[in-house]
Amino acid sequence: MAIKVDYVIRETGSNIFRNFTITLASVLTVMVSLFLVGFSFMLGQGVENATRRWQGGIEFIVFLNPNATQDQVQSVDRDLKESPEIEKVTFVDQNAAYEEFKQLFAGQQDLLESVTPDVLPPSYRVVPRQKDAQSVEALSVQFRNKAGVKEVVSATETIRLVQQLSSRLTLGIVFVSGFLLLAAFLLILNTIRMAIYARRREIEVMKLVGATNWFIRVPFMVEGLVQGVIGALLAIAGLLLFKPFFEQWLPPADQFPLFSGFVPASSQLLGTYFLLGVTGMVVGAIGAGIAVTRFLDV
């Protein structure tokens, strides 16, 4: 049997306006739940951004022997510059190293006086292409054994730590989002069930005069879908409004570089917004479908 479109539109429209408070409750439930889910996604994206940015600054340092021969230095230089696994190499000569040394130990006069530029090793600051701990480790081993190289220092342990932290944070956020989604679904289910309970007599009559279950269900599902979509749109609007405040609350990026890029760009959140919209739709429609099924068993 064909379900007539004008019937569905009329029923849905009149139901939404007739039970305005309950409709409002459903919409607000969807909105708050999806806002929280969206916010947790935003945090997740932020953690990912911060990790990526931090890893972008990863480098390892190849210290040369201060008394390495010209040939040895050139060989290391050539290898570094020609290696396909290396993104960027900067040479820090002895004078530049001394300047850095002075900055690092400013105020410690004794130490500064005992050091002259010629005892400091010149070094290469190397930015590898692959920033994960294993690749960095492999690269540094490669250069550690070359003639003229004094030492290779890399931050593999730190990288490992940050990677672990980031993946755990992401996992945690996925869990929290999942629970929030589940809670949202149950809340919506309950609200819709309440709305349907108020109309159980109508359903009873429909059953008695021979309406098919789908005929009864579809207007309710369309109603749930409309509520879900409105709720999701409000949640997205809320996130868009909330984002600038969130940015302000975070410590300024120049003081805490870790937080730079922590608030994702709007373009990065398009996927999240899309997901929220779809979730609102699906949760609303399916929730209503499930909720009404309980009353169909006459």
Place this chain on the structure above:
Amino acid sequence: MIKLEDVSKVYKGDVVALRNASVEIGKGEFVFLVGASGSGKSTFIRLLNKEEDPTGGHIFVAGKDIGDLSAWKVPFLRRNIGCVFQDFKLLSNKTVAENVAFALEVIGRPRHVVQTQVPAILDLVGLGAKADNFPNELSGGEQQRVSIARAFVNRPLILLADEPTGNLDPATSVGIMRLLDRINKTGTTVVMATHDRGIVDTMRRRVIELDRGEIIRDQARGVYE
């Protein structure tokens, strides 16, 4: 039209509502179901409508065993069966005309059918002038007429009535019975559960008496007891 073969219905806790009932009701018959409260009259009616399933035996409606009917076909069975209740079951937020139209809309009848059928049936039950009133603006008798109009607007083969005059005074009841009689004369089989001795004794139709779930009397042109 309706045939019960050795039908039993036992509710939870061994409450027997119907025990080995076998009965046959022909097309166009008018049958009263009588008996004390709890004798199984309502269960009899609910079984015919497949609101409940028997715990034993077979029920045939229009030649089909409704026990074999899959759940999705039940609505189509009910389109052949009109139902009238003691408490009318009208929707209070819809007008008289909308209540009747609702029965046609939810089974997907096209609008022009709804627009011609509803006024016609309201005239038949004598409520043409009250089409735009709401149920709570009507008397009990008028409300029952609306519910009969709703049950009959789809021209069902069978009309089931569970104490349709239970809430009405004797004078109003007579009007309702006249209406049911008219519907019966169009060829619709009517099965009516009732406590109303006066009605049964005046109409002199087939009487099936139930006592604690058993059919103890089946009498053509019968009386209440």
